[in-house]
Amino acid sequence: MKYRTLPRGGERVSEIGLGLAKIHEAGKDGVRAALKTALGAGINFFDLCCTEKNVYRLFTETVGEKRGEVFTQMHLGCAYPEGQYAHIHDKDEIIAAFEDTLAFSGDTYADCGMFHCVDEEAEFESIVAANGLLDYALGLKKQGVLRHVGVSTHTPAVARKFMDTNEIDLIMFSVNPAYDYTKGDWAGGSHEERLALYNEAERRGVALSVMKPFAGGQLLDSDRSPLNVSLSRFQCLRYALDRPAVVTCLPGVSGEADVKALLGFEDADPADTDYSVMAKAAPAEAQGRCVYCNHCAPCPAGIDIGLVNKYYDLAAAGDGLAAEHYKKLSLNADDCESCGHCDDHCPFGVDQSSRMEEIAAWFAGR
Ligand code: SF4
């Protein structure tokens, strides 16, 4: 398992995590088996927006002594009347439900308390200003009941507003090629807005955990895919993990078999994670823009073309750390030999050799 570091807090989190909304379908023994397999494989990031309340206790029991090694997201806005999930909006109900669920789970803290599914700007105003729910969450953070405060949203404008409070460490955001190309029911924000959000989150040290990496399964089936091409799970995971600020992907699992199916990702052949086939569906505004896929590899000069482009985009957006990372690369745009191999092999129509000149010139002045 590969790990990434949370910019705020420094925790090492597995780049593949799990969403547990459907894990109850496995039954009690199946939930335990799935979690044990995940923990044994080094998965340490779990989103606990469960459909059945029962799962919280099973989770705590199964994790047991490994609790200090795992990172949990719990949601402020989930309640469990009759033991089943409900999305609630009233402040007092949210607080009561969160405290009840945490107590029921047998745990004493959550690594991140997430405002649950805040998709409208009016909801942001309500949480932050009108009802003081943000203050409540920050109070829990002071007490150690939460280690971080975050938000789950599908809307870039809402994510921005939360980032602007400077109190949010983590955003659970829906990232996949369909939504980034503004296709599909949950594709909030324009293509440009979404890319700008990822860059801005990276610049500010706000991490993204990814929900819906397969667009609810639609991307896996060409008949249902909004892109009209099918992608594999591994292609979708690679795509999401290549976006700036992303620290982990949280595919939903409904049993041990789903967990096992994800584990091959870390050792997969690069050809099996190459997502450049999505270029066929790229909208006009995405043509000519590098998506960091490295489909044009190998570069005869040895340059990691995707990484050079990613650092450049981030640095140009004001991310000083990304500029430092760029300068530490053993090979960068200065080493480009203008051979044109990348231009000939880029399915997104990027004039990469010219872009290398642009990147080299930009950094030369700094
Ligand atoms: S130049 Fe094209 S093929 Fe190469 S990394 Fe960028 S988008 Fe991918």
Ligand code: SF4
């Ligand atoms: S043009 Fe430059 S970056 Fe592209 S493959 Fe050739 S040497 Fe590598």
